[in-house]
Amino acid sequence: MAQFDNVSVKKKANVYFDGKCVSHTVLFPNGTRSTIGVIFPSSLTFNTAAPELMEINSGICKVRLHGEEDWKEYKTGEKFTVPGNSSFEIVTLETLDYVCHFE
Amino acid sequence: MAQFDNVSVKKKANVYFDGKCVSHTVLFPNGTRSTIGVIFPSSLTFNTAAPELMEINSGICKVRLHGEEDWKEYKTGEKFTVPGNSSFEIVTLETLDYVCHFE
Numbered sequence: 581m582a583q584f585d586n587v588s589v590k591k592k593a594n595v596y597f598d599g600k601c602v603s604h605t606v607l608f609p610n611g612t613r614s615t616i617g618v619i620f621p622s623s624l625t626f627n628t629a630a631p632e633l634m635e636i637n638s639g640i641c642k643v644r645l646h647g648e649e650d651w652k653e654y655k656t657g658e659k660f661t662v663p664g665n666s667s668f669e670i671v672t673l674e675t676l677d678y679v680c681h682f683e
Numbered sequence: 684m685a686q687f688d689n690v691s692v693k694k695k696a697n698v699y700f701d702g703k704c705v706s707h708t709v710l711f712p713n714g715t716r717s718t719i720g721v722i723f724p725s726s727l728t729f730n731t732a733a734p735e736l737m738e739i740n741s742g743i744c745k746v747r748l749h750g751e752e753d754w755k756e757y758k759t760g761e762k763f764t765v766p767g768n769s770s771f772e773i774v775t776l777e778t779l780d781y782v783c784h785f786e
Contacts, residue, residue: 585691589709592740592780593721602705606692618696618705637695677695
């Protein structure tokens with residue numbers, strides 16, 4: 581599915597980490613929301629409030645969840661989950677295009 | 684109006700000029716479309732196919748349309764139009780957040 585239908589979308593972008601991450605917020609009829617965005621090549625740490633499901637539209641990243649020792653690689657078409665009230669480190673060597681669902 | 688309702692939105696971002704411009708495409712029920720995005724500080728030239736209406740959500744830019752001598756400044760809440768099959772130069776000294784409507 582290349583697009584979300586019957587949604588609301590906030591006009592203003594979310595810009596984090598000096599522009600290393602840019603996203604737009606999508607609101608669904610059931611009250612949930614996602615952000616769709618890109619992460620430019622960088623090494624960042626994201627903190628989570630709600631649990632997140634990250635889907636990779638394109639690109640490759642390495643991810644290490646808080647409290648874990650190992651890094652895992654995710655690429656186009658793959659996804660990973662992050663617990664709420666936690667954090668994850670992410671390294672992108674090329675621009676990552678993603679959808680992040682908040683639960 | 685801070686958001687678009689009852690629209691479709693493409694999941695994948697449009698990334699131009701080595702990441703200086705990042706946008707997402709919004710599709711309206713009447714068949715028209717807009718892009719919502721940001722332009723990081725830069726000096727860029729955009730070519731137009733369809734006529735465009737650019738609305739500035741935040742930031743300041745200077746714009747010179749193809750064939751014009753003078754630069755005009757636009758800031759938060761202002762808008763400008765660009766003819767189809769033309770171009771415009773845009774200079775942003777701070778990150779510009781915009782909505783671009785295609786006619």
